Structure formats: C-alpha cells, structure tokens
Amino acid sequence: MADKGLYLYCVALPSTTLPTQKEDLGIKGIEGRDVFVFQTPTLLAVVQECEQSYGSDDMKTVSQWILSHQAVVDLAWEKFDMVVPFSFGTVIVAKEGKSARENLLDWLEKEQGNLKSKGEKLKGKAEYGIQITWDPMKVAPRIVKTDQEIQKLEKEIASKSSGTAYLLRQKLEVLVGKRMEQAADIYFNELYQKIKRCVEDIHVEKVRKEEPPRQMLMNLSCLLPKGEMDPLGEELDKIEKMEGFFVRFTGPWPPYSFV
Amino acid sequence: MEPTRTGKATIVDLLDRVLDKGLILNADLVISLAGIPLIGVSLRTAIAGVETMQKYGMMKELLPVPLPSPSEPTIT
Numbered sequence: 001m002a003d004k005g006l007y008l009y010c011v012a013l014p015s016t017t018l019p020t021q022k023e024d025l026g027i028k029g030i031e032g033r034d035v036f037v038f039q040t041p042t043l044l045a046v047v048q049e050c051e052q053s054y055g056s057d058d059m060k061t062v063s064q065w066i067l068s069h070q071a072v073v074d075l076a077w078e079k080f081d082m083v084v085p086f087s088f089g090t091v092i093v094a095k096e097g098k099s100a101r102e103n104l105l106d107w108l109e110k111e112q113g114n115l116k117s118k119g120e121k122l123k124g125k126a127e128y129g130i131q132i133t134w135d136p137m138k139v140a141p142r143i144v145k146t147d148q149e150i151q152k153l154e155k156e157i158a159s160k161s162s163g164t165a166y167l168l169r170q171k172l173e174v175l176v177g178k179r180m181e182q183a184a185d186i187y188f189n190e191l192y193q194k195i196k197r198c199v200e201d202i203h204v205e206k207v208r209k210e211e212p213p214r215q216m217l218m219n220l221s222c223l224l225p226k227g228e229m230d231p232l233g234e235e236l237d238k239i240e241k242m243e244g245f246f247v248r249f250t251g252p253w254p255p256y257s258f259v
Numbered sequence: 260m261e262p263t264r265t266g267k268a269t270i271v272d273l274l275d276r277v278l279d280k281g282l283i284l285n286a287d288l289v290i291s292l293a294g295i296p297l298i299g300v301s302l303r304t305a306i307a308g309v310e311t312m313q314k315y316g317m318m319k320e321l322l323p324v325p326l327p328s329p330s331e332p333t334i335t
C-alpha cells in the first residue's frame with residue numbers, strides 16, 4: 001500500500017467506537033473500489049485506495065466518479081451524523097518516506113481541532129439549494145402600471161406625432177429596463193431577508209444562466225437543522241405564488257458549502 | 260414546498276457542490292485529479308440537454324430514484 005494514494009471523501013466525528021482502525025464502509029466508491037474508514041481517537045476519515053496520479057478527460061467516466069463521490073459522502077453523512085465533505089478529487093499521496101495512510105493520520109492529528117470545530121458546527125444540519133427565477137415579461141406590466149414616470153411618458157407618446165413618438169418610445173424602453181433592474185434589486189433584498197429568517201446560515205451563490213425568457217434572480221445555499229424546513233418551505237410556497245416568479249428547492253445535501 | 264433531489268436542476272446543483280464546494284486541502288501531501296476542472300466546465304455545458312445527460316448516465320442514475328438512499332447506494 002506504500003505506493004498507493006488515498007482518495008479522501010470526508011472527515012467525520014465517530015458516533016460509535018469502531019472495532020478496528022480500518023473498517024469497510026460497505027459501499028463501492030470511485031471505479032468500484034472498497035471504501036474504508038480510518039480512525040484516530042477523535043476523528044475518522046472516509047477513504048479509498050487509488051493510484052497516486054490519475055485523471056480522465058472522458059465525461060462519462062468523470063460523471064460516474066462524481067456520482068460515486070456523492071453516494072459515499074451521503075452514506076457517511078447518514079452513518080456518522082456529522083461529516084465535513086471534501087471537494088471532489090482530493091488524493092493524499094505517499095511522501096517523504098511515509099505512506100499515504102501515515103500522511104493522512106498525521107494530518108488528521110495535526111488538524112483535529114480545526115476539523116472537530118467545523119464538524120460540531122455542522123452536526124445534525126443539512127444544506128439546501130434555493131434558486132429563484134423570474135420572467136421579466138410577466139412582472140414588467142405590474143411595474144409599468146404603477147410607475148408615474150413611465151405612465152407620464154406613455155401619455156406623452158400617445159399625444160405626439162409619429163417621429164417624436166418613436167424617439168420617446170426608445171426613451172421609454174430604456175426607462176422600463178432601468179426600472180426592471182431596480183425591481184430585481186428590491187425583490188432580491190426582500191426575498192433574501194424572508195429566506196434568511198428561516199435558516200441558520202446562508203450563502204449567496206453565483207446566478208446561473210436560465211433558458212429565456214426566465215432569468216435567475218438569486219441562487220442560495222442554506223444551512224438548517226435536518227427535518228426543520230417547514231417554515232422555509234412555507235416561505236418558498238408564498239414566493240412561488242407570486243406572478244412571474246419560480247422557485248427551485250433542492251436537497252438535503254451534505255453541508256458542502258459550509259465547511 | 261418540499262425539497263427535491265431529482266431533475267435536471269438538481270444535477271447542476273449537485274455538480275456545483277461536489278466540484279466547487281467541500282473542504283479543499285492545500286498541502287503538499289495532496290494532489291488533485293488531472294483534468295477535472297476542465298471536465299467540470301464541460302459537464303455543466305453538457306447538462307443543458309436531457310439527451311446528453313442520458314448519454315452520460317446521469318439521468319439514469321439520479322432521476323428514477325426519488326431520494327438516493329445512503330443505505331442503498333445507486334453507484335457500485
């Protein structure tokens with residue numbers, strides 16, 4: 001094993017004392033290999049043996065690796081209650097005369113304070129993804145109807161000759177665009193505050209491109225105790241009922257975003 | 260509203276988490292898998308189409324299973 005690497009899935013706090021230092025977790029990991037648990041007195045690491053250097057440019061292969069990674073972290077999350085998940089593709093290697101296993105155990109011992117405090121913070125909690133999108137064409141009529149400046153400009157267009165009206169229409173388009181941007185900011189703040197009140201921790205993620213005409217207003221990762229999502233679900237129901245707004249609610253995920 | 264772990268958007272959410280999140284270890288005893296960041300970008304692009312997802316086995320693995328049970332993993 002000295003020349004093998006160890007693929008690291010997650011670190012966890014043991015919920016029971018394991019009988020041995022190396023226990024089979026009972027799941028196949030990346031490339032169908034056995035997944036093991038290495039334990040120190042205070043922490044355990046979920047790992048599998050792998051080559052010290054490998055990779056792939058085949059999407060199907062990598063897709064399978066990603067799904068395997070997630071399945072193993074999910075199982076550990078179930079079994080140990082608290083996990084600190086690692087990013088996909090973390091491999092501990094043998095170095096300076098020490099095997100990968102020795103390096104891993106040394107590192108766990110060195111970092112145990114930091115890892116334990118992360119673990120305690122995440123104990124019994126789950127992560128959820130929330131994406132709110134809107135269809136600006138469905139929201140715009142409401143904004144146009146209530147904006148005095150737009151209303152004034154529309155009346156002016158109706159009373160002018162076609163040449164002047166054309167120029168004013170261009171001005172109107174710019175104004176409506178500006179008002180929609182302002183509305184997006186206002187909705188973001190309002191909805192963010194409502195969601196924040198229902199969760200323990202919240203991260204604002206980069207918005208993703210949506211299929212037109214929809215646009216993503218916000219992409220959030222939220223942390224809350226497992227099974228305590230009723231108030232959040234109710235708040236999201238209210239948002240979903242708003243004309244032109246759509247909500248995606250995914251999870252529960254192991255707390256990848258809060259480590 | 261109940262959270263879900265099925266559907267196209269869920270796969271993108273899963274990729275975002277597994278590829279970009281999680282603890283990152285910066286130590287000289289750690290290597291990263293070759294080519295993975297590039298593949299991550301390509302995968303996200305590929306997921307725009309359901310057919311592509313089926314081609315790469317992601318729909319098959321994720322969609323028919325309402326909530327992949329940790330005790331009965333779909334990946335072996």
